[in-house]
Amino acid sequence: MRLYINLINFNSNKLAGVGYFFKRIISNIDFGDEKWNKFDEIILLSNTNVDCLTLFDINVNVKIRVVKFSFLHNFAFRILFEQFVLPFYLMKGKNVVFSPTPSIPLWAKLLNKKNVLISSIHDMIPFRVDNKYSFLRSLYIKGLSKKAAQNSDLIITVSEFSKLDIVEITNIESSKIKVIYNFIPEFKFSSESISEPYFVTVCTIEPGKNIENMIIGFNNFLNKNKEFDFYKYKIVGQFGWNYNTIISLIKDLGLEEKVELMGYLSDVDKNKVIENCTGMIYLSKYEGFGIPPLEAMYFDKISIVSNISSLPEVVGDAGIVQDPNDTVLLADNLKKLITNSDDFRANIKYQIGKFNPQIQINKFVEIITFYS
Incomplete structure (x- = not known):
């Protein structure tokens, strides 16, 4: 045979x-x-x-x-x-x-x-x-x-x-x-990473990933929380189809100094960006799995994910789950991610064990x- x-x-x-x-x-x-x-x-x-x-x-x-x-x-x-x-x-x-x-x-x-x-x-x-x-x-x-x-x-x-x-x-x-x-066989859990004042999303930069709503939610967060206006948002991933609409949105909102489209990064560089972030935003409207939130958990980082498709299955009780279209709620959850994430972080090791x-x-x- x-x-x-x-x-x-x-x-x-x-x-x-x-x-x-x-x-x-x-x-x-x-x-x-x-x-x-x-x-x-x-x-x-x-x-x-x-x-x-x-x-x-x-x-x-x-x-x-x-x-x-x-x-x-x-x-x-x-x-x-x-x-x-x-x-x-x-x-x-x-x-x-x-x-x-x-x-x-x-x-x-x-x-x-x-x-x-x-x-x-x-x-x-x-x-x-x-x-x-x-x-x-x-x-x-x-x-x-x-x-x-x-x-x-x-x-x-x-x-x-x-x-x-x-x-x-x-x-x-x-x-x-x-x-x-x-x-992710090459990853080992670590709780020793630092948290720099930025959020991260790892995905192909194209409209299908709901990046527009994540940017608008981040903008709402900055406007509602002046004490956190030094935070930035980094989006890692290769440029896909119709990405110019995303660049236009960043300009229209005046976020050129706040939102960075980093493009494709090597695994080493990408992992370093995740390791040092405050947390991940991943409000994709459809995923078969969604590996970036799992990558984030290995660095003891929690993610805000969509309440649809596979993402609630991936993060379990170790992440914040919300409607991917609710940009007002995203602003509130970004603040929660900074100020009140310990309850979610306590579940990370258990959740990683499922994979x-x-x-x-x-x-x-x-x-x-x-x-x-």
Whole structure:
């Protein structure tokens, strides 16, 4: 039996959320363990643009073989390969196909009923957030996500919220979906960081992240609390679509000296910004998980998060939860974050324990080796 891992979606050395999630799991797996003996070969399907072993820090094993394709950096060619060529690779014997994304060969089971398909669907953003993708790309991702959910033998997702959302949209049985929480293996809890007078948000800088309301709420906070008018607001993340509207809002409110768009930062620099902040603001209107508030907890920082999607699940009783559209309430909660956060901070260690890295890694190993 062979295990195929489909990595051809990853065509650059810059990883985003889905890529980081997979890397945190795969880099901590020992393929020499006897649980993996059932596979005669582990085949990594990769794009020639990247060295997937290095990119994902995969522990090399004699069973692992990398197969690279030179033309798959093209979006259209990749789709054609996955759906109309890859199934023919899987016609003989029993094969397990795992994808860290919804991109599985949908016809593989028609050509060989022994094949086992395991996909990953982190969220249903295309169905919930308008203008996130172009029309054609949105149409493709919606169709692929639905078909992947329906055709997969098993689906991995990152929160109980996402599990419910997938069931609602695709009308599949919830028993097909297994939750593996996001986690941060390289972080250790520390309560020794200092708190400088600024709040932070870590996200792609685009309208879909509700940055406008966070900026307006911060402005309300400054206007209502003159004793805290020295506070600043730092937004960390690469610039996405239509970010000029956010820059215009900052100028219109006269916050050029108060709100800093820091752009993309290295992990080291980003972590330093989180470590030294007073607290995090994360009022996204839709998240499959939402890892920045978890990162903040490792530095003993609390977050103000939306009361919708997965975010209440992530922070539990260790964060302030509110309506993402209520900018007046945000102003009050920012003051609470400064003056009265000890009750929330007392719950941080317990909440972090829910996302124990080894438990999540073991879940993944069990899914691939047992359910196959």
